[in-house]
Amino acid sequence: MDIKPEYDVLIIGGGYAGMEASLTIADAGFEVLLVEKEPSIGGHLIQISKVFPTTDCAGCITTPKMAAVPKHPKIKLLTYTEVKNVEKIGKKFRVKLVKKPRYVIEEECIGCGRCEEVCPVLVPKEFEYGLIGRKAAYIPFEMASPKKALIDLDNCIMCGRCERACPKDAINFLDEPKEIDVTVGAIVVATGYNLFSPELKKEYGYTGNLTRIHDNENPNIIHAFQFERLLAPSCPYHTVCLRPGDGKIPERIAFVLCTGSRDKSLGNPICSRVCCMYSIKQALLYTSAIPYGEATIYYMDIRAFGKGFEEFYNMVKELGVRFVKGKVAKIETNENGNPVVVAENFETGEIEREEYDMVILSVGLLPNGSKEIAKILGVETDPYGWIAQPDVNGNPAKTSVEGIFVAGTATGPMDLPDSIALADAAVSQCIAYLKEVKD
Amino acid sequence: MAEEKKNSVKELTVKKLRERGVKPRPEVVEMSKEQRKIIKQIKDCLKEGAKTIPEIASATGLRPGVVTWYVMTLVKYGELSPGEEVDGYYKYSLAKKEG
Structure with missing residues (x-):
């Protein structure tokens, strides 16, 4: 591995915010080390079908950056690598990384499959x-x-x-973890978010977990990121939008908003800020894919706060998506394998039971290991475990440690434009810091 | 083919790893056997002709959700092919081998 002993900036996390920060800092002439714990960069955005409210293709936004990062002469990319220790020495940081074994020699592998x-x-x-x-x-x-x-x-x-x-003799079962020591001038944390695990909301009947659906007893109750994949052009099935329970084209679907957010009983009282809009977008994509399909959205409030959000919500409503203001008490599965939603309709005061082909749980967002990374870096977190922003109004990307900045959803739930804006704030504050330290 | 032959004379690193006492987890070996059994059941049932997922489930006794998972995976790996849609369900058949 051609790793230099010193870089100007370490970026932790290769999702959209991390890639954006890496490319912009590198374009300004600084040497960047980008570390991603997963085997590929791209983050959550590469899994998403389209973004709201523009319905632009998410892959078309993400893939140019995914291609540009490894080719950039000022960026060293280390995937499948974790930060194990960080020590501040003077104005610099001594960092210990561990590259996990792939059991494949990266330089030899040609990705032939x-x-x-x-x-x-x-x-x-x-x-x-x-x-x-x-x-x-x-x-x-x-x-x-x-x-x-x-x-x-x-x-x-x-x-x-x-x-x-393997035609390249690239498999090596004797591969082992490799420790890497580097010194960096500044750090940008872009560790992103995790999803709320919907099985914790027992009354909603999700019996799998985030990755194992094949042993799920209620496979037609899925979470919204699974539905996002079912709607994507690169969907896991041979065509978009078949239900996992039996491959049927679903004719009636329902979304249950605020699953695992705004819920003190589950330890996540904050709003996830994106669930309303991604569900509205998914309802639109579903009714576009299946024109005879009926979509219902169960909600407490619709939070359409961003630019163009309200117009998007009204357009989807006018296209025939049904919005029910109410609280879902439970979701059962009947003898046909169809989910039945039991909800209190706030407008009528009635308890209603409705059968659907599929129910989508619009899950909230949680910190992605930011407590652990915060401990390693010595930065503070907020009461919910996100990286704290001590000067959110003046210097939003600053953390509690000088020289460590934060980008994107490592600070809390936000949509793509806000995530990019915070990544770019981290870039400018980081560059200003590096110049100040150098002078 | 030539590449596979080239590798067969080389000492495999997986063999060396086994010699160091590293063994596969027993539950993974069991899971792999179970998977092969399920895939055989699905493929055998499709020898009679194209079927929907509920039809495969009914013929094999497997849960429809489990059948969906295997069928969609096998389609992705090119071992099954989707066909016509009938009443909201696609039919699946064994993929024709090229060459």
């Missing part, structure tokens, strides 16, 4: 939230960057077929 073809073991595919399987030897997804295979040794039966099939 032969190892995946011959591997006999199926594992729920993370990129598809478990809707289909991948192999134990696999490329994370079609547009992965870098497009390199890895072996999931935990789920490998060690048959050696992948190693025999």
Whole structure:
């Protein structure tokens, strides 16, 4: 690995905000080390079908950056790598990283997929939230960057077929974790968000977890990020929008907003800020894909606060999507495998029971390991575990430690434009800091 | 083919790993056997002709959700092909092997 001993900036997280920050800082002439814990960069955005309210293709926004990052002469990208320790020495940071073993020699792998073809073991595919399987030897997804295979040794039966099939002799089962020590001048935290696990809301009947749907007893109750995949042009099935319970084209679907957000009983009292709008967008995409389909959205309030959001909401309402102001008490599954929503309609005061082909739980957002990374970095978090912004109005990207900045949803739930704006704020504050320290 | 032959004379690193005492997890070996059994059941049932997922579930006794997971995975890996849609369900058949 051609790792230099020193970089100007370490970016932690290769989602959209991390890629944006890396490219902009590198374009300004600084040496950037981008570290991503997953085997590919791209974050959540590459899994999304379209963004709201413009319905622009999310892949078309993300893939140019995913392609540009590894090619940039001022960026060193380390995927499948985690930050283990950070020590501030004077104005600089000494960082210990651990690159996890891929069991594939990255420099040799040509991403041909032969190892995946011959591997006999199926594992729920993370990129598809478990809707289909991948192999134990696999490329994370079609547009992965870098497009390199890895072996999931935990789920490998060690048959050696992948190693025999590899045309480049790139498989190495003797690979081990590698420790890397670097010194950096500044750090940008862009660790993003995680999803609320809907099985914690027991009354909603989601019996799988975020990745294992094939052993889910109520497979027609799914979460919104699974539905996002079902709606995407690169969907896991051969066509968009079939239900996981039996492959049927769903004719009646319902969305349940605020699943795992604004809910003190589940420890997440804050609004996730994106669930209303992504559900409205998904309802539009669903009715576009299945013109005879009926979509209902159960909501407490519609929070259409951003530019163009209210107009988008009104347009979708006029197109025939039904909005029910109410609280869903529970979701049952009947003998046909169809979910039945039991809800109090706030406008009529009645308890209503309605049967659907599929129910989508619009899950909230949670911090993505920011408590752990905050501990390593020594920065403060807010009461909910997001990276704290001590001067949110004056210097929004500053953290409690000088020289460490924060970008995107590491600070809390937000939509894409806000995430990019905060990434760019982190870039400008980080560059200003580097120049100040240098002078 | 030539590449596979080239590799077969080389000592495999997986063999060396096994020699170091690293073994696959027993539950993974069991899971893999179960998967092969389910895939065989699905493929055998499709030898009679194209079927929808509920029809495969009914013929094999597997849960429709489990059948969906395997069928969609096998379609992705090119082992099954989707066909016509009848009353909201697609039919699936064994993929024709190229060459």
